[in-house]
Every structure is written in C-alpha cells, then in structure tokens.
Amino acid sequence: MAAHRRASGPPTKELLRECAHDVVDVAEGIRGVCARTSSVLFAPALTSSAHRRPRTGLAARWALLRALTNKQGLGGSAIVAPDGVGHLLGAAGEALGRESLAAQVAVTSLRLRIAAVLLDHPEFEHDPGIRRLTEAVTAARDPEAVRALRTLFKDQGAQHALAGLTPILAELLAVRGLLDEDPLNDETAWALAVGRDLTADPVTGLGTSRLFAVDQGEGATARSVELSVRERQGIADEGSFLGFLRNIDLLSVDGRVLVQEVRGPDGVLRYVVQAPGTAPGRPRHDSPQDFADAWRNLFMADSPYTRSVLLAIRRHGIPRGADLALLGHGEGGTALMNLAQDDEFCRAYRVTHVVAVGSPVGDKRPADPRTWVAGITNRYDIVPGPDGRGAGALAPHPNRYEADYAGPDREFPLCHMLRVYIEHLETVIPRTAQDIDLALTPYRGPVELTRVYQLQDRAHPPEGYPFLAVPTTSLPTSAGPVDVPVRYYDSSAAHLCYPVDTDVARSLLPDVTWMVPTRLGRRALAVLSLYEHRCTTIGPYTELGLSILVDDLWRPHAYDIAVDLLRRVDLRRTGRYVVSLAVGTEEARAVAAEVWGQPAVHGSAAVDLQGRELHVEAPELGLSVEGGPGPGVRCPEVDWVLYGRRGDSTVRTLVRAHGRLQLHGRPRVRLRLDGAHGPLARHLQILELDTVRPRFVLSSRRFMARRSAGAVLPR
Template sequence: MAAHRHASGPPTEELLRECARDVVDVAEGIREVCARTSSVLFAPALTASARRRPRTGCAARWALLRALTNRQGLGGSAIVAPDGMGRLLGAAGEALGRESLAALVAVTSLRLRIAAVLLDHPEFGRDPGMRRLTAAVTADRDLEAVRALRSLFKDRDAQRALSGLAPILAELLAIRGLLGEDPVNDETAWALAAGRELTADPVRGISAAHPSAADRDEGTVQAVEPSARETQGIATEGSLLAFLRNLDVLDVGGRVLVQEVRGPDGVLRYVVQAPGTATGRPRDDSPQDFADAWRNLFMTDSPYTRSILLAIRDHGVPRGADLALVGHGEGGIALLNLAQDEEFCRAYRVTHVVTVGSPIGGRRPADPRTWVAGITNHHDIVPALDGRDADSSFDPHPHGYRADYTGPDHEFPHCHLLRVYMDHLETVIPQVTQDVDQALTPYRGPVERTRVYRFEDRARPPEGYPLLTVPTTSVPTSAGLVDVPVRYYDSSVAHLCYPVDTGVARSLLPDVTSMVPARFGRRALAVLSLYEHRCTTIGPYTELGLSVLVDDLWRPNAYGLARDLLRRVDLRRTGRYVVSLAVGTEEARTVAEEVWAQPAVQGAAEVALQGRALRVEAAELGLSVEVGPGPGVRCPEADWVLYGRRGDSTVRTLVRADGRPRVHARPRVRLRLDGGHGPLARHLQILELDTVRPGFVLTSPRFVAHRSAGAPLPR
C-alpha cells in the first residue's frame, strides 16, 4: 500500500473536520449513556423492586425517566428500548419534537463538516438553491427541504447546482434523519454521521426526498460506433493514461468502453472503462447520472452497475477471463460494486480495479487477490461523498494502493475533471503513474478490439413539459451564446404593487411621447418584483426589479388595461416598463441588457419566500424587505409583457408562467433603504416606496416560466 500527500500543515478546514470527529465521538458516548440508562429503567429487577417497594422503586424509575426525557437532561427522544412502553415513549418524544441531546450534538458535528466544505469551497454557499436547502434541513422544515432538493435536481447544468449539493448531501440527509420524527431513520442517520457502513437502504432509511428514488429504471445497453474524432483518440496500446484518455474521449455521454488487450505474455485480457457522472440533472436517457451515483455509494446494485454487466456480457467476454476495471468518479464506484459481487468474480477473474476521483470507502473486492488502486485529489470532494474521511476510510489489504495528493487545482468541480487528473498524473504525481503502470503490466500491450456501449433508460416526458418544451434559438451576447427563450424551472416571486403619483412615475419613463403610465383613477402603478431563480438555463440567480405599468404605445385608453388582462399575453398591448434591475450574476446582467434591453446592474442579494413570509437582504444595493403578505386568494397566472429601451426602439419581451399565484390585499411590508446609491435604490427613493405600503401583493412560491427574446418596436 502507498500513500502520497503534499501539504505544509493542517488547514482550517481539516481542523474543523477533526473537531467534527471529536464532537461525533462525544455524541456517540452520550448515546451509549442513553442506552445504558434506558436498560436500567426497563430492567426486570428494577420493575420487580418497584412493585415490592413502590415508594422508593417508583421514585427511582421516575428519576431515570426524567433524566431521559427532560429538555435539560438527555432529551425527549433519548429512550432506547427495543419494544413495549420504552419504544412508545421514545416515539412520543420524537413526535413532540424533543430531540435527544445525543442527536443535537451529532447535528453540531455535521454542521462543522458542512462548514469545513463551505470554507474550503466557498463557491457552494453562493448558490441560492443550496442556501435554501441547507436552511430548510437544519431548521427541520420537511416540505421546504423536499421542494429545495427537487429544484436542485431540475437544474440544467450539474456544474451549477448538483456540484454544490454533492459534497454535503450525506450531512444534510443525516441531519434530516436525526431531527426527523421517524425513528426508522435513526440508525441510518447515525451511520452517516459517524462515518460507518450503512446497515439500511438510504432510500428507505431516510424518508426525505432522496435522489436515488428518482432513478429506478433497469437500464439497457446497445453497441454503438464512435465518431471519427473519437476513433482517432481511442488508444491502441494499453497503459493507465491511455485508458484514462479513452474515458476523456468518450466524455460523459452515457457510454462505456470494453477493450481486448494482448499482454506481453501473449494472453488476451479485457479492460472495462467507465466514465464519471454525466452533466445535468438526473437524466431520462441514461442511468449514468448523479442520482445513480448516489445510489452506487450505498448499494452494490444500481442501473449503472447492471448496465456495465450487460455490456460485458454483450461483448462476449468468456468466463474465467482476466478483467481490469478502470473508472472515474461514478464509473469507479460502479466498477467497485462489480468487484464486490461474488457471483461476478466467480464468472470472471477481476485482477485490477483502478479508480480516479471515486469514493473507495471500506469496499473490499470479493476476490482477495484483486489489486485495487484509488487516486484522489485532496481538494476533490467526490471521494468523500460517502461521509467517511478520505484519509481513514480506505481499508488497506495486501493488494491495495492509495494515492491521495494535494493538487494545484482547488475549485470544485474543476478539480474533479478527468482531464485535470490526467494532467496531475503526468506533472504532479508521475511516480503514481509509474506505480500503477507497473501493476498493470499484464495489460501493457496492443489493443486488438474495441467496442463502445451506450446506456439507455426508458423514456419520460421532458422536464418542464408542456410549458417549457418550446423551440429555442441561440442569441450571441458578450457572455457567449444564450438559448432563448430563457427557461425558469424553479423560481419564487413576490410582486409588491404600489399606487404612486402619475407625474413622478412618468419622470422615470423614457422621454418619448408614446410611453405613458397606465392610470388607476389618479394614480399610476409601480411594481417592485423580488425573484429567487433557483434553476434556470442561465444559472441560478436573484432578481430585484422596479417597473411601471404603461398603456398601449399606439392607442392609450383609460380602460384599456382591464380589457387587456382578458387577452392572451402575446396579444396584449399594455405592459410593464422595467425602470431598473439588479441581478445576482454577470451572465444574467448581460442577458437582461443585451437580449431584453433592460437596464441592469449586478448586485448580490438573498431572497427567501417561504410560506407566508418574504425576506430580502441586499446590502450591496442598500435595501432590505420583509413582507408578511397576509391572507390571499388564488388568481390567474401572472403572464406579463415587459418593455425595455434600446436606442430609438422599445423592446418587447413576453413572459409566460405556470404556478399557483395568490393575491394579498392587506400585506404587511417593511421596505428599508439603507443609504443605497445604485439605480434601483435611487428610483425607490424617488417614488418614496419606503414610506408607504403596497396596495396589494402577488406571490408565487414556486413557478416555472420562460422569457422570449426581446422584439424591437419602432416607437
């Protein structure tokens, strides 16, 4: 066995992890005290003594019961008893929300682990969906946690959402199990918290929305021909870097590679090469996705693992043949699962398993002669997804090799990319390459046959069907090509609608005679829109926008708005002119200005719409909002026409939405302007919106929508 580490000293995140391990040891000690105290409470000898001497015996049992259930003691759900009254009392404590002291201490350990991840990778904490999920789980809000988790899985790009979810998913699920009311989850949650092997299926052991529940298909394989470019890149000679380059050529398109290699001794051997997790949310066309990767962590049976086995059989690998398994990320996990299968190892002789960026944990192959190598970058969080420490989780055996190194690439998911690992194997840790190639000597020969196999799942409706299944086109911007219409798979919004002075509202509009505010009696209507976009085709971001309702540009009419609301959005003549906009990302700002012609600035903000409470904190923009919308009633979908201005033209954008909007007639709102100097704060000050209450509020805690490209109008 070998280990490699290049580090000058323990950084702060490692100290946090060490502290987390110490705290969870304390939690398990408290749990043992609970178990011993419970055994004494329900011991037959004490029960008999209480019957013989009720005065002293009952007092003793009452003292033990109070110690186990009191909030100042071991906690309301600290009773540990296999059945009978003890189990009933423990379940009652769970239902009443009186968590045990041991569980609360374990949750502290898990929060320390999450803090270590966020300290080492601060990019995760900037994702609004991740913040929403973490807050909901740690506050024990089940419904909100389920919604947040579902929204993360609907993200178009896993690099934006799932990469942030992956490193702390084990901790979040463990917190959910420890704080939840279902005692069935306790053992699984404690195993995740303590880094032990799971004794329960995490799908059933933790009843929160679990990613592997989204992937139940059996999976099939089909031999396919690689493209001409891929054929040129596939290696014709066996070596570690050659096999990894093959995986890089295949990328993550739901395919694996089986090669026949003639070794130096003239024996024909087989190499199975499995790539890592495919980008994007859980896929409908392949079992090679994040949900299946999580399932692979805790169960040796999964669609990806079964599909690899089908590919081996379809290739015609003879029984008893020598096999080497080489995988990256999820592919490495699936191959390790195959190596643990006794029936598989009886059919084939698995001589080598080489994983790059995969969680090895305590996995041991069924054949003790199998040589297992694990190569991990210390900054790569994927190898620690199973909740076990990267340094101590690997179970050494006579045929094991481990290389855990500190590479120059720090940011996740970049440090997990196979191409980065290949570069490090050539430049940072060349000795590891030599060691593994030495072990793979029987496979260092010419490749005589190569077959590529594609995995497939049964078909499902596309995500966002039917509203978001629309034709798209690419529009060039300074930030690159952007697909329009822009689709919003999971968002929340609150529209604060203020009656304002018509003259003041007119002063915020462009100086063109065709654009005038729509009137409600003697007042105009200004709308402050507060969005949290958790999953979109341009990434998650927050959006704060101020707009003014305007009349038909050609035929203004005092009663035109009422009639217009009865029309389809594409036939409406009225709309909202966007006066100022603040968005959370540079890409969103570019799209707003260049595609929709809306004046936008970039500014960080936190928007949280949960139940009947809305909170917005935007220190950079100098404003904060707290809203208690109050009672509301359902209203029609809030499709809108938005106007912007570019040169001498007005740009018209259509927004179609699908959700469950509600209108609130008596909202309680506190809008504070804390010395902000940006355009949004300045326009809010001009309208004096911090001194008045909105006339009504429209809210939609969860909706999908799409915004078309802006169409210029000659006015």
Template sequence: MAAQSRASGPPTEELLRECARDVVDVAEGIREVCARTSSVLFAPALTVSAHHRPRTGYAARWALLRALTDRQGLGGAAIVAPGGLGRLLGTAGEALGRESLAALVAVASLRLRVAAVLLGHPEFGQDPGMRRLTAALGADQDCEAVRALRALFKDPDARRTLSALAPVLAELLAVRGLLGEDPVSDETAWALAAGRELTAYPVRGLGTARPRAPDRRECAVEAVEPSVREAEGIAAEGSLLAFLRNVDVVGVEGRVLVQEVRGPDGVLRYVVQAPGTAPGRPGHDSPRDFADAWRDLFTADSPYTRSILLAIRDHGVPRGSDLALVGHGEGATALLNLARDEEFCRAYRVTHVVAVGAATDHREPADPRTWVAGITNRHDIVPLLDGRAAGGAPGGRPNRYRADYTGPDPEFPRCHLLRAYIEHLETVIPQVTRDVDQALTPYRGPVERTRVYRIEDRGHPPQGHPLLTVPTTAVPTSAGPVDAPVRYYDSSAAHLCYPVDADVARSLLPDVPWMVPARLGGRRALAVLSLYEHRCTTIGPYTELGLSVLVDDLWRPRPYDLARDLLRRVDLRRTGRFVVALTVGTEEARAVARELWAQPAVAGAAEVAVQGGELRAEAPGLGLSVAGGTGPGVRCPEADWVLYGRRGDSTVRTLVRVDGRPRVHTRPRVRLRLDGGHGPLARHLQILELDAVRPGFVLTNVRFTAHRSAGVLVPR
C-alpha cells in the same frame, strides 16, 4: 505560552475542529448515558420489582422515564433500548419535537466543523446554491436537498461552491440524519458524526446491502465507430493507464468500451471500460447524469448499469470468460454494481475491478475472489456522495487495494476529471500505477478487438422537458454569444404587488402618450417589486431585483383589459409589465437584460431567499432589504408574463413562460426597508413610497423553470 496566545487570539480553523472533536465526545458520552438509563428502565428486574413494590417501583420507573423524555432532561428521542415499547416511546418523543440532547450536542459539533471550513472561505457561505443545500439538509427536506445538489453539479459556474462543499457534505448529511425521525438514518448520522464505519444510506437510512426498488426505465446500446482521431488514441496494449486513457477518449459522448486482450499466458480476456459523469447536462439521452449517479450509489439496478450489461451481451462475451472492469466516477460505481450482482458473476468471472474517483468501501463483490482497487483524490467530492470522507480506514479486507492521496489542485470539478487522475498516476502516485499494473498482469497484452458502444436512456427526458425543450438561436452580446430564449432550470421568485397612485406610476413610464398604467379601479395602478434567485440558468446563476408597472394595451387601451388578458395565452396578451428599474447580480445578466430585452439593468450584489413562508432579500449596495412572513397562501394558476422595455423610439416586447407551483398570499407581513438607498431601483421605490406600506398581496414560486424569449421590437 503558545496555547495562551492561540486562545486569546481570533478562532482558527484547527481550533474549531478541536472544539468539534471535544463536543462530539461529550455527545457520545450523553448517548451512552441514554443507553444505560434506557436499559435500566426496561430491565426485567426493575419490572418485577415494580410489580412487587408498586409504590416505590413505579415511582423509580417514572423518574427514569422523565429523565429520558423531559425537555430539561435527555430529550424525547433519548430512548435507545430495543423493543416495541421503547421504540414507540422514542418515536412519540420525536413526533412531539423533543430532540435528544445527545443529538443536539452532536449537531453542535457538526456545525462547528462546517464553521471551520467556512471560516477560511466565507464567500462559500454566501453562494445561493450552498445556502439552499444547507437549509434543505438542516430542515429535513431530502428531495429538496437532492435537487439542490443536482443543480450545483449541472451549473458550470458552481465549481468553487462544490470545492467548498466536499469537506462538509458528510457533516450536512449527518445534521439532517440527527434531526430526522428514521432510526436507521439516525445510526448512520451518528457514524458520520463520530467518524465510524457507515452501514446505511446517509439520506434515508437505506442500508447499503438492501437496494431500492429497481428503476425499469428502458435502456439501449448502439455499436458506433470512433472517429479517426479517437481511434488513434485508443490503446493497442493493455495496462492501467492505457485503459484509463481509453475511457478519457470515449467518455465525452456517453459511450463505453469493450476490449478483448490476449494475456501473457495466451488466454483471451475482456476489459469493460466505463466513463463517469462530468458536471453539466448529458448528451444523446445518456443515463450518465448526476441523478443516476446518486441512484447508482444505493441500488444495484440503474439505467447506466443495465446499459453496460447490454453492451457486454451485444459484444458477445462468452459465458465463463474472465472480465476486468475499469471505470471512473459514476462509471466505476455502475461497474461495481455489476460485480455485486450474483447472477452476473455466475455468467462471467469478474477477476478485477478498478474504480477511479469513486467510493468502494461498502460494495462487496458477489465473488469473494474479485480484486477491487479504489483510487481517490481527497479533494474529489464524488467519492463523498455516500457520506464517507476520503481517507477513511480501508478495513484490511482481503483482495482490496485502496489508494487515497491529496492531489495538487483542490478545485472541483478539475480534481475529479479523469485526465487529472491520469496525470497524478504518472507523477504524484506512480507506485499506485505499478501496484495496479502488477495485479492486472493477466490483462497486460495486445488488444485484439475493440468496440465502442453509445448508451442511451430512452426513459430519460431532456432537462427541463417539455417547457425548456425549445429551439434556440445564438444572439451576439457584449458579454459573448447567448442562446435565446434564455432558459431558467432552477429558480425561486417573489412578486410584491403594491396598489399605487396611477399618476405617480405614470411619471415612471416613458414620456409617450400611449403607454399608460393599467387601472385597478379609480386612481390606483399596480407596481410590482420582483425578487428572483436564479440558481441554474443558461447565463449562469444570478439574483435579480426588478420594479415594474402594469400597463394597458399599447394601441387600444380599454377598461378591464387585465382581467380579459388572464384568459388569453401569453403570446396573445395585450397588457404587460414595463420594467422601470432592474438590478442583476452578474455582468453577463446585465448585458443580456439591456441588449436582448431593452431593460434598464445595472449590476449589483444581492441575496434572495424564498423558503418556508419566509421571504428575505438583502442588497447592501443599494441600501435595500425585504423581510417578513408571506402569510397563508393558496395555489393559483401559473402566470406567464409579457415584459416591456424601451430602445430608442421603439418598445421591446419579451415573453416569459413559467412552469412551477405559484401561491398567492393575501395577508403578507413583508416589509420593504430603504436605508439611504441609491441607484435607479432605490430612487423609484422612494418615489412610489413603497417602504411606507405593505404589499397588497404577494405571489411566490419557491421553485420553477422558465424561459425568456429574445425581445421583439414593436413600432410604438
């Protein structure tokens, strides 16, 4: 009865997960059929038989080949037999777009698992960053996927999105792998889908034992003195919690710690302590950022790893000394990379590695005697970055200690903070603390010397360099102080450009005689409907829908001003776009637009997506939608803009500088629809009757950086 009631009611998360498990079992069965059929196709006995009886033998082989490659059969990529010909045929099938039936069924299972997570939290699926990442992974766009995930980490307002992403990241990576063309990545994806042990990098199929080409950016370390308060917080006695508190003290500013500890047996040993990466932009040109955290996972040579090695050498640790490595997050991964380095382990005896909030399963130290402990919170996304869910089987290997637990706070990044791990080691999992301290007995003694090193990555430019490395000034607003210019680190935009009647466009502008629409020839002016998706900005992520009219020089309007202005720098331009209506996605963005740029902004929810030649925007509250293909496009020069707003009896002039790869589309199939729209933006669109025509041309910029200066009052 209970089963019938559950089946007749609405789907639950657990029911979807059960379905996903059943579907992946079916996919594994189909894959076994593919393997058996492939082995029969390339069996030597069948080959010999075909030579002796070509009429029936080749017919049988042809039937098997069709079963493996036909769209109505097992799919073009279903040939899994080893050997040159089998691999060639399988690759050819993938190139023709014939996905393996087994892979497609496995993808269905993975999407059921993602749906199970989104069922309980549908708001996560609407987040722009989450949508961008999901689309990139599903479309086999590795670079775009890394950028999307990095943008989420750098965005302090994406915490809830990252909380939702943690349990589905492995599934998303597996979808990408199953739909890709790399056979190694395919094997990794199958391991993710079926819950087996990983042997390769989940995005590009890079084996974990085969690092990439080394990154030779210049690194440096500098011994620095801790502040008085920090010095008081650094422990004078060795223990697990003492070492972790040291990391918490020095980790904020991108520093590492080397301590000399006199053990109970009187031997002097050394403890290296390294912090992890917190969401946000790194300071002091530190290599502790998400891009290097990702690199640390799959290569033993990274800027952070080399910086720690420089600190050890600068400290003067004698060759042959005993070393314990204690780290959190990216710092733990960098220390594990050192422990995997054979040359390093010949110089020093790495006795212990303690990794908190980092994956340890696929990192074997060069010295088999090294004791490795991994402590992970199942809510923490960082240990999932190698594609393995926390809580997997430890494998029962010697000199390994693994503690997976479920912390009380599921929200990221709080669940990844070292402070939270320390609290959990004290209250939630005290037995783990006792176990690790028992293993660290040789390091449980007085600290005789401590040095703090600031690590630098001299080849690591500031984020957004060079466009966004500009001086800023804090400007007070009703939403709090805002740094001007406002910087946009990761955005997409589409500008729908409509030729409209000049007199109608003039009716939307302020009632002053010297502000007139720029004419395109005859009685036509240009109205621009701009759609923005700002994923990472200094005022948080938000969407923006704006309507503007191109206007002439406010003092001396002359024919063809627009054509001449395109040859001038943006700060010397005389024409610009007057913003007549604007809808933004957050209250902070509304306050900034009104108070810094004097634009008539109102708050309203909207979704904007500019990807793959398709444009989509939805604003249900405004009764407004935009959809359609942009058509063929060609690269065009970057167009910086001058925007005008109105405050009292003055005009506010704002400069917008952009860096991206814009394209102009002269034959767009995009249509604007107004369904009972209300509000200033919808009203102005109705006046211009833009829903009745297609835009004359469309400018798109799938990904760009920009900054908008604070508006300047001009006496007009």
C-alpha cells in the same frame, strides 16, 4: 475540547472538524450511558426487587425512568430494551417532543461539520435551495424539508444542484434521522453521524435488500449507439491513462459509457470500461446517471447505474475470464467500484485495475484481492466526502494507490469537473499520471474496437410535462452553451408595482424617441421583480430586476396595456423594459446579457418568498426588502413581454408562466436602500421607491416558466 486547545481567532475548517469529532465522541458516550441505564431499568434483579419491596423498588425504577425520559435528563428516546418495550416508550417520548440528549449532541456535531463545509465553500450559503433545505432540516420541520429536498432532486444531474446538495447531504440526512419521530432510521442516522458503514436507506431506514426489491425496474437497458463525427475524432486510438480520461470527458453529458478493446504490448486483447460521473448542466429524466443514483451508489452496491454498466458489458460480449480495467469519474467511479466488489462479476471477468477520479470509494475492497485500485481526489472536491471517511484515510495496501492533493481550483463544482482533473494531472501532479500509466502498461497499445452504450432508466414523463416539454435549441454564451427556451421548474416570485413620475421613468429608458412609458392616469408604472429560482436548466439562482412598462414601439396608444392583457403574449405590443438586473450566478448573467439583451450584473442575494413575509437581503447590491404582501385574491396567470437592448437593436423576450398567481392590494412591504452599491440600487434611488410602499403586489409562491430566446427588433 479541540476548540480550547487552540489560540483564539476565527474558526478554521480543520478546527471545526476536530470539534465535531470531539462532540460526536461525547454523544457516543451519552448513548452508552443510556444503554447501561436502560439495562439496569429492565434488569431482572431490579424487577424482582420491585415486586418484593414495592416501596423502594418501584421508587428506584421510577427514578431511572425519569432520568431516561425527562427533558432535563437523557431525553425521551433514550430508552433501550431488548424486548422492544423500552424502544416503544422511547419513541412515544420522542413524539412528545423529548428528544434524546445523545441525539441532540450528535446533531451539534453534524452542524459543526456543515459549518466546516460552508466555511470552506461559502458559495453554498447563497444557494436558495440549499439554504431552505438546511434551515428546514436543522429546525426539524419535516414537511418543509421534504418539499425542499424534492425540489432539489428535480434538478437531478445539474451542476448547481450537485454543488449545493452533495457536500452536506450525509450530514443533513443524519440530522433528519436523529430529530424525526421515526425509530426505523435511528441506527442509520447514527452510522452517518459517526462515520460507520451504512446498511440501510438513511431516509426510510429500509435495508438495502428491500430497497433493491423495490428498485428492480430502473436502469433496465443499455443499447449500442453511434458516435458523432466530432466525437469519433476526439476518441483516443491508443491506450493510455489520460487518453481514457479524455474519452470519459467527451461522453459526460448524456448517460453513455464506453467500452474499448486494446491490444496490449504482449499481444493480448484486453477491455477497458470507461464511465462518466453525474451528468452536468441539465435535469436527467431517462438515465440512471443522475444525482439520485449517485447517492444510492454510496450505500447500495447494486444501484441502477451499476446494473446498467453491467448490462453494457454483457451486451458488448466480453468473453469470460478476459482482463478488464474499469475507469470512472465521480458517480461512474463509484458504480465501477461496486462492480469490482461483486464476487460473481469477478468470477466472470478478471478485474485487473480500477481507477476512480473524484469518487467517494472510501475503504471499499474489491472481491479479487489482486485487483489494483487507484483513487485520485482534489482536496477541495467534496464529492468524495459523503462516505464519511474522505480521501487519504485508508491504511496502506500493496494494491491501493491514493493521490489526495490540493489543487489550485477551490470553487465547487469546478474542482470536481473531469477536465479540471485532467489539467491537474498534466500540470500539478504529473507524477501521479505517470504512476497510473505505468500500472496500466498491459493496456497501453492500439485500440482495435470502440463502442458506446446509452444507459436508459425506466420511462416516465419529464419534469414539467406538458408545460415545459417544448423544442429547444442551443445558443453559445461566454459561460458556455445554453438551451433556449430556458425552463424554470420550480420558482417563486413577487412583483412590487409602484406608480412613479413619468418623466423620471422616461429618463431611465434608452435615449430613443419611440420608447415611452405606459401611462396609468398621469403616472408610469415601475416593477421591482424578486425571484427565487430553485430549479432551472441554467441552475438555481436569485434574480432582482427593475423594469418599466412601455407602449407599443411603433404605434403607441393610450391605455394600450388594458387591451394588450386580453391578447396572447406572443401578440402583445406592450411590455416591460428591463432597466437593471442582478442575478446570483455568472451563467445567469451571461444568458441575460447575451441572449435577452438585459443589463445584468452578478450579485448575490438571500431571497425567501414562500412564507407570509417577503425577505430579501442583498448587502452586495445595497438593498433589502421586508414585509408581508397582505391578503390576496387569485388572478389569471400573467405572461410577460420583456424588452432589452443590444447595440442599436431592441431584444424582445417572451416569458410564459404556469402557477397560482395572487394579487395583493394592500401590501405592507418596504424597500430599504443602504447606499448606491450598483446600478440597480441607483435606479431605485432615482425613482425614490424606498420612500413609498408599492401600490399592489403580484406574487406566486410556486410556478413554472419558460423564457424564449430574444428576438432582435430593428429599433
């Protein structure tokens, strides 16, 4: 194998991919052996021989059957027979846990491909949703895998969900198809594993024609909308390649497409359709421009996004036979390429150019052979990878232009963003921009009309309705604007509550006389909060925080906390002061520090709070948590008031939660500290929380929450 042809040393992405290619060739060979052995098993000559000489004929058939079904042989699902009997026997063997040897070898190849992606992009391993999905799929735990996949799909369109799911989704679905007990999706899983074209849904095994019949209601409208004053100022009034891309970048947030009429140098009026990619930064509930449809675009030429763009073109009233150029980014490029493959569409309009930036168009060919197709991909952008071939793998073609380059930005999803591609076209690959601009010469001229169309999907309640259906406002942060309240669609939490020395707790609070720890008897209460946020409006991230219960900032009274818990959260006077906070993403750190006034640092952690045991590993932060919370009883939902500091002011944040909360009175959880690698570990050491167990634990395996903007108090 390829691994043995190289010098020893740490594996590289290319080496892992070569090994994966070699292993899948072995899997194909084993599958061929299965087919040939099955053909002999069901051959008429052997059947008649068994009737004539039962002693030897039946023994031969039994030996072949054992070779095909035994765990030490080719596996339970290895039987192939044209009459379907062998397929039924194979499915029965698979249900009994006798997986096909060929499938197991193919899964090894897929795991090598996943390892190659994670080697080049280690940030994916720290994503809790992706880790959960990967572990469930590769361990063939279907119910858990379905829950994990559903959780990720709830964050449709968010950059972090796209970053975590897109690069390895094809491999994960292939692993699931090869390991599950459903024979309908076996062929599609094999197509994903070996890089052949898909003809069916990789999850259900249904053909694309049946999927289309089920999917008629989506992507049903495209209505004309007005641009804002700022957007009108940014729209290009002269036709050019980079001008069209900047138009797309301007519209890439809320499911809109742009149609422009350009008067060319020869005086002919031509039309340019510009389609953004997957909407970034927040869940999409009313538009086909989301992650789910981005995946469907890969194996369905007729997807909701493609149909919506077609409706926008028809609503614009482009005359039949007119020249048309299609430019798209990401999912938009794939949808436009699907249109260019449609015979009827190409008979209605003359599609002269298709330009796809960061799109997995693969070796798709337009219906009109005269159509000029250009594909631009950053080598570190893995969105073009799910088609199984990747950029630059096409044979030379006179009407095909491929630009596959290694950009300076490797981190995903940054390397997929259109503004980064535009910057690279100006600085890294300016020759590519010049070549495409030259090809688009007929569209270089004044823009006579610009119209924007809003694409809308079928109506259904937004995620988290009605709890998370609240008015929002946008606040600026160093990581970009953020909508508040921040909404948490799918999270898990465990709050480890420790009685601590009051004087030591007081030493960790701000140096002001009016903020004092809440006394429970003679002790104060410190809370170590562990969060795994799988789907939020600021992306998935982990959160580890240390807080101390404090009294009313103006009129502290003994045992205020007992009375306060009976009040609504917005009327409470007590709360928890956040002493230290570590979050898994830079965006979450900026929001915590700048919106909520909490002393947050960026630190990655592996957090798993959904099993019987709590598992937290944070070597960067110097701590870990292991153990079970023990038996629990259901208790009322607890909303929180969190305090932070910004300059000389106190910031008060309300946290409202909705989920099943449990109280564990006899926890077996242990905190371990491996040196003071940061403020969180140092404060835990000061409180000596690693020497004792928590008095009680509050846990919620699954809940929703919303955190308001911090209110600044004059104290």
